Amino acid sequence: MTARLHVLGMGMGPQHVTPEVANALRSCDYVLALAKRPDDELVAVRQEVCAAHGVPLVVLDDPERDRSPGLDRAAYEGAVADWYAARLAVYRQAIEERGGVAGMLVWGDPSLYDGTLRVVTDLGLPYQVWPGISAPQVLAARHRIVLHEVGRPVHVTPARRLREAVAAGQENLVVMLTAGVDLDGLDDWTIWWGANLGGVGERLVGGRVGDVADDIAAARAAAKAEAGWVMDLFLLRRGGQA
Structure with a gap:
């Protein structure tokens, strides 16, 4: 057989x-x-x-x-x-x-x-x-948000293509496969970030990028220290309010 x-x-x-x-x-x-x-x-x-x-x-x-x-x-x-x-x-x-x-x-x-x-x-x-429960689903649930604004699209991308997507005019992005967060020049965007969602070491940070970038780096390190590994992603939106 x-x-x-x-x-x-x-x-x-x-x-x-x-x-x-x-x-x-x-x-x-x-x-x-x-x-x-x-x-x-x-x-x-x-x-x-x-x-x-x-x-x-x-x-x-x-x-x-x-x-x-x-x-x-x-x-x-x-x-x-x-x-x-x-x-x-x-x-x-x-x-x-x-x-x-x-x-x-x-x-x-x-x-x-x-x-x-x-x-x-x-x-x-x-x-x-x-099918399983995906990371973007859990991210939205943890932050109690919808991944897109009314009638608007959401662009899903790996982190290595984030800059390309922003340059192409994308303004609402779910960013995955991160190995850290490079958000230079995006200070006035809003971010909803999460690591190890639903698992050991879960961490959440949200707010204006310029205000929370250091918090995200610290939370990512803490998640990895607690679990021994880290999987993180984020929703990034031009303007917006966390």
Whole structure:
């Protein structure tokens, strides 16, 4: 019998697992997860989810990626491609050995800035997808706001393209995949920021950028110190009022 895959959005952990995802998770024979190190805190959260629903977690070693300093663009892209191929091989071997229904737990929702569906597609196996609670949803709930003004759009972007989006005229942005917050020159914009939303180390800051930029940096450091990791995002709006 051909193995099958379930891709399951888990939000930030057990507290965000919807009844629909829980039912699908319980139908899995096992869940696969890649660990960067033996004490990987992000794998530990997946373990909590699996334990809550009686499904074994199979932890695989995440292949190393060449992170040599000074790589030019071609070398960097080659290193990423090699790393992706190695990850694919690790998943494929595990599934071939075990068969059955394999689950993959995805932070937030599989549709938003996550590469799991690309991996699953390349594995060439039948699969289904269950949505999870996304970080922008939790951000809006925690700050008690709507992500857009009446009848207006919201632009979702990774942080590395924030400046490009602002230069193009975007005035209401959800910014994800941050590695810190570079808000120079945006002092009069309003920000609603959050880290580790719904999980250990949750922090919130909101206000005029020029007034709260230092608070955000401090809160981000505190979130990482408490949890051992940090995932943050923010809504940024020209003008506005937090």
